[in-house]
Amino acid sequence: MAVTLPEVVEELLSDMMAAVRENARIPDEHLLSLKFLFGSSAMQALDLVDRKSITLISSPSGRRVYQVLGSSGKTYTCLMSCHYCSCPAFAFSVLRKNESLLCKHLLAVYLSQITGTCQQLSISDKQLTNMLLTEEEQDQKGTE
Amino acid sequence: MAELLRRMLNAGCAGGPAEENAVDAGPPLMLLGGLGSGKTALLFAAALEVAGEGRGPVLFLARRPLQSLPFRSGAALDPLRLQKIHFQYPPSTRKLFRFLCSAHEARGPAPALLLLDCLEEYLTECHQPQEAAHLAALLLDTAAHFSHRAGPRGGCGLMVALQTQDEADSGDTLQLALLQRYFPSCCWLQPIASDPGQRHLRACLELGGPDPQTVWSVTLGPDGSMTVTLLSTEMGNPSSDKATSSGVGQSL
Numbered sequence: 428m429a430v431t432l433p434e435v436v437e438e439l440l441s442d443m444m445a446a447v448r449e450n451a452r453i454p455d456e457h458l459l460s461l462k463f464l465f466g467s468s469a470m471q472a473l474d475l476v477d478r479k480s481i482t483l484i485s486s487p488s489g490r491r492v493y494q495v496l497g498s499s500g501k502t503y504t505c506l507m508s509c510h511y512c513s514c515p516a517f518a519f520s521v522l523r524k525n526e527s528l529l530c531k532h533l534l535a536v537y538l539s540q541i542t543g544t545c546q547q548l549s550i551s552d553k554q555l556t557n558m559l560l561t562e563e564e565q566d567q568k569g570t571e
Numbered sequence: 572m573a574e575l576l577r578r579m580l581n582a583g584c585a586g587g588p589a590e591e592n593a594v595d596a597g598p599p600l601m602l603l604g605g606l607g608s609g610k611t612a613l614l615f616a617a618a619l620e621v622a623g624e625g626r627g628p629v630l631f632l633a634r635r636p637l638q639s640l641p642f643r644s645g646a647a648l649d650p651l652r653l654q655k656i657h658f659q660y661p662p663s664t665r666k667l668f669r670f671l672c673s674a675h676e677a678r679g680p681a682p683a684l685l686l687l688d689c690l691e692e693y694l695t696e697c698h699q700p701q702e703a704a705h706l707a708a709l710l711l712d713t714a715a716h717f718s719h720r721a722g723p724r725g726g727c728g729l730m731v732a733l734q735t736q737d738e739a740d741s742g743d744t745l746q747l748a749l750l751q752r753y754f755p756s757c758c759w760l761q762p763i764a765s766d767p768g769q770r771h772l773r774a775c776l777e778l779g780g781p782d783p784q785t786v787w788s789v790t791l792g793p794d795g796s797m798t799v800t801l802l803s804t805e806m807g808n809p810s811s812d813k814a815t816s817s818g819v820g821q822s823l
Binding site for chain 1: 598672673
């Protein structure tokens, strides 16, 4: 299912959150579980978190979207309400092959929430519309 | 939204209308069926139901205006309810995307229900699976935003209708699997033999996961009224002629 995380992942994330609150770091055992559940995306996601690549973008309307600066320098938009990412890995591994649950960007968003390392940016309602639309235009370009 | 449909269709049965989580519309729901299987009628029935709840308005998105109201009696004639249903007709997928991406700019009370008819027409303009997923995700995200705006005592349900072909090709199957990722709760509609002037449908609700299927028989009368009978809550293949003891006709 795309819209909710499996229980095992929810549990791990919530355990990680509790541990970080106590010790300000993610315990090794949680990192191992993360690798087990997400494979190579786990380390890549942690790397994105370390580089502070995740930004929570919100507007006065209260609508929010996440942007992740990928390792290639491209920015991807993530809808966390239902798990969607504009990156090619999401389209391939998650949607097409159903191999992965989340791409590294979506996972990075969750991890940045846990570690409290998410940047924040406030923009106007109109700017948020344009940001969401740009992703759609990129979809269109991909078909040309 | 699946809960809303279940509640609406169960309204005549033992469950009764008073439920504590009346405001919780439940997960988003996808109606599936061929031409004339009653999808638009059900969307409209959901619109009337929510419009009468005293919460926010209903947003009904479709490719083109309804030729005629699916119902012509009871709640369908209540002008106060009809006033609360706001119709929009995005003429292209691009316009639909624009509408959803800018939904947070709108002022006024947050909608309590978001409906989309003719999803298949919008999907024909999505040439890549990622675009179809993006559209589904934006629909969910927009409903989530409306829910957030409505606050703790409100929520926005989401229901979409997708016309299916009798002979699905592999592309259709892939696209459906993708949509079910975002809409795990599905209601399959099938017309069954009708008398002149009356339409009989079979509605099979699958909430996704281990929950059993629920099957109803729905009859749309010549005056547009809707009668609903619960047939079965068995898992697997329900027998279509078996009515449970709580099956009661409900006129809407």
